[in-house]
Amino acid sequence: MVEIRFHGRGGQGTVVASKVLADAIAKEGNWVQAYPEFGVERRGSPVVAFIRIDDKRIYDKSRIYAPDHVVVLDPTLVEAIDITEGLKEGGTIIINTDRKPDEFPFRGRFDVRTVHATEIAVKHKLGNLAAPIVNTAITGAVVKVLGLTKLESLAQAIREAIAIKPEDNVKAAQEAYERA
Amino acid sequence: MKEKKAKRIVYRSEREMPLMVISVGSQTHNLTGAWRNIRPEIDLEKCLKCGICWKFCPEPAIEIVDERPVVDYDYCKGCGICAEECPAKCIVMAEERK
């Protein structure tokens, strides 16, 4: 079983990122469970979403407290909250940032990977500089780093889930996959 | 009071009964006219044939016969809504004749 926690801010599409990834993983025949934080969301406030992946039916309906990996959509959250909370020792942290992995203090305890999803999103005209839509780009990086599903399955899941500019979103995911 | 055709349905056992109560005749066999102490009397000379009394009667105990209202005193409870609503004021609530 693999458990992943996503950190973002309300309005960034954090829940959609987790859902698209779950879709892509299910296409390979695995069982998945994706859920948002249980409660009320506010635009701009830190939000979390989770996915659980297994090769057999998932009976565990409790929340995820000790994820294997963490994905951070908004780099400012690294300072704002403890994104490593409960993260298993040696777990992967994928961060959307222009900084290098060794610039983060938790480097060493965890496997830190970085991808500049914001730059990729802006390049593909997803949102704008003030509010780039990075959720699809980051899923490309997740698939590359964690290898949970095929890039083609992710592209298909994005096309099915994203109504606005689906092909640009697919391209962003592909570029993040290549750069991660 | 004249005899009503409506028959009261009484089931002798649950096996005869439908699953839900439909048309057991409670509304027809219960002659609510007996509750009345004032009665509507209609001056048909002044009637506008508008049908408002028929429309407003909550029972409904007013029928339209040849375009004019006829009160069914077996069911009329004497509430007076028809008299209140009649635009021609041709309905008066009179004391019930004992």
Next chain:
Amino acid sequence: MKKVIMGNHALSYGAMLSRAQVIPAYPITPQTQVVELLSEMCASKTLDAKFIKVESEHSAMASCISASAAGARTFTATSAQGLALMHEMLHWASGGRHPVVLGNINRAMAPGWSIWTDQNDSLSERDTGWMQFYCSSNQEVLDSVIQAYKVGEALMIPAMVILDAFALSHTYEVVEIPEQDKVDAFLPPFKPEIRLTPDDPHAFGGLTGPEHYFELRYKLQKDMEKAPALIEGTGLEFERLFGRRLGLVDEYKCGDADLLFVSSGTAGYTANVAVDLLRDEGIKAGNLRMRVVRPFPFETVRRILGKAKKAAVVDRNISYGHHGIFYQEVKSALYGVKKAPPVFGYITGLGGRDITPDTFKEIAAHALAKDGPDEEIVWIGVKR
């Protein structure tokens, strides 16, 4: 076709595949997406149904009842305070024998204002004459809607399909969406013997004196007593067509269990994880997940619990001044049963407090350490 969908949408798909014809609904957290998707389906003609925006849950159920009386298959969904507002009409639906199907998202009753899960909303409606199906996965939610129509319309009894707030309503899972023609083969159109029609006018639900009312209630109970066998029968038929079993209960390693959990809802699946963890430690645990609570599956519960050495009933609800409600029900089912095991009652997870495999392990440790229950309620997780 496999899709990753949220529990709320599993309800919508269930209603769509069942070809619901009239859908009156009022939105409430955490049910909103059920109604959103259904209204989209109606607008796009994916579903040929009349969607009615009503001013309250009371009106939603009133509309369901009148449409059902006219012979339409009806669906609505609500949660907590909304279900409570429907209460009067719930009795009207069952008493009038209108087989409405209602999706209820289990949400704790206010105050304190809560949107998180527990079962007190639906269990407060336990005695309204509705069948109650408690679900543990999104697949089961979808399948249960279809089964609820099949059983409900055969008996002319309404049914609630119940799922936990967030833990199921907002959780995405892989769901096999059955093909429409197969669902049509399983669930024929709704054709009640008596219906409201201008061709044969009748007064429905009129004044019913003491000479008749008693018998109507007798008949409702007699039909409810037919439901367990019918649920098992339709469950087998469903399994033949779709490959998934829909029984009164779900047994997980019950056969040789020294300690049997009795659970429901999403916790009823999490319990399976705890069973495996306990078995790894050498403890023979099992899990009896209660899927149907009304009608209460007396025979099934007696048969399975009769073989257990100990039973631990886990309630995400409470009857104030009494115990957990499943605990009462299980104990009453076992009354007079020879060799009935000691039954322990645990209350946990109220108002959305998480129930984890560790919660069940804590319960197991408590039950295994004692010969029998020495308190009526054992609270798990209360900060004291």
